Amino acid sequence: MKIPLLLLASATLHSYALGPNAQIPPIQPPNDAWRAMVAGLAPAKPRVDPKSPRKVLMASLATGFCHEVIPHVKVVIDTLAKSGAFEVTHSDDPAMFAPDKLAQFDAVILNNTCTKPANRNWFIDVLEMDKSLSETQRKEKAATLEASLIDFVAKGKGVVAIHGAIVFLNESKEFSNMMGGSFAMHPKLEELTLNLVEPDHALLKAFQGKPFTHLDEPYLFNKAYEDHNFRPLLEIDMKSIDPKAQQAMKGGRRYVSWIKSHGKGRVFYCSPSHRPETYEQQSMLQYYLDGIQYALGDLKCDDSPIGK
Numbered sequence: 001m002k003i004p005l006l007l008l009a010s011a012t013l014h015s016y017a018l019g020p021n022a023q024i025p026p027i028q029p030p031n032d033a034w035r036a037m038v039a040g041l042a043p044a045k046p047r048v049d050p051k052s053p054r055k056v057l058m059a060s061l062a063t064g065f066c067h068e069v070i071p072h073v074k075v076v077i078d079t080l081a082k083s084g085a086f087e088v089t090h091s092d093d094p095a096m097f098a099p100d101k102l103a104q105f106d107a108v109i110l111n112n113t114c115t116k117p118a119n120r121n122w123f124i125d126v127l128e129m130d131k132s133l134s135e136t137q138r139k140e141k142a143a144t145l146e147a148s149l150i151d152f153v154a155k156g157k158g159v160v161a162i163h164g165a166i167v168f169l170n171e172s173k174e175f176s177n178m179m180g181g182s183f184a185m186h187p188k189l190e191e192l193t194l195n196l197v198e199p200d201h202a203l204l205k206a207f208q209g210k211p212f213t214h215l216d217e218p219y220l221f222n223k224a225y226e227d228h229n230f231r232p233l234l235e236i237d238m239k240s241i242d243p244k245a246q247q248a249m250k251g252g253r254r255y256v257s258w259i260k261s262h263g264k265g266r267v268f269y270c271s272p273s274h275r276p277e278t279y280e281q282q283s284m285l286q287y288y289l290d291g292i293q294y295a296l297g298d299l300k301c302d303d304s305p306i307g308k
Helices: 001-018 032-041 070-083 124-125 133-154 161-166 173-179 202-207 223-227 243-248 274-281 282-296
Strands: 056-058 087-090 109-110 158-162 182-185 190-196 212-216 220-222 232-236 255-260 263-269
Touching: 001 070, 032 070, 032 161, 032 274, 032 282, 056 070, 070 087, 070 109, 070 263, 070 274, 070 282, 109 220, 109 282, 133 173, 133 255, 133 263, 158 161, 158 173, 158 282, 161 182, 173 223, 173 263, 182 223, 202 232, 212 274, 212 282, 220 223, 255 282, 263 282, 274 282
Parallel strands: 056 087, 056 109, 109 158, 158 263
Antiparallel strands: 182 220, 190 212, 190 232, 232 255, 255 263
């Protein structure tokens, strides 16, 4: 039953991804059949045993552009948690980012936490809902929570950012440096081929040396990205994308997933994907679990930066 479902999902993806006039169907909320398919494709056990019980905090509130894939990603993370690699707590309360609250977790997962263009600051956006705070108080509290998150990672914990989560604190130099870059723009949604930067890297075993093709937004990054203070894992095959997108994204290799250390902690960024079909492949589900285990400190691998 699993194989036909997978083939059907793959066939559906390619049937509307190919061709300039192809109609891309709207994203449907995850139903029981989709959850069952993901459960059947997800790894039953983690690649490495956790050193101790791991707890993860996951935030999924988009204050700006809301990706319709957010609930699908929540299903994916809940499913991966069943492997025994970690336990996940879902909360969009900014108070959970205070030092005393974060202390109970080993990593934070940011699920497409896109922010409003005005501030590009998730904490300010959410705190605006608290009318008892003045603008000055909101900014001060937001700065305190941002510092708490960055300090959380620097002292040995982890952060995982999925797709649009790179926009979480997009104007923050400190956050950009920790994450390895900030969001700049993206051309239109199209079928992308992602190449493995180092096919033999421990975190790329899931792809068995083969490129990964899916429907996605080709993200372009700036700020800390220019320093390449990370270890790139997946990059866009520029020959595979629309000529207009190639022109917009010219100027170097375009990495869309990487890992890096920050102080004593670890960062895993994964831009794929904007569409639920991406998660209908075993390779991507295994990749996500491996990346989360890296961020938790359980899966050891080379995360040395490539630099300029």
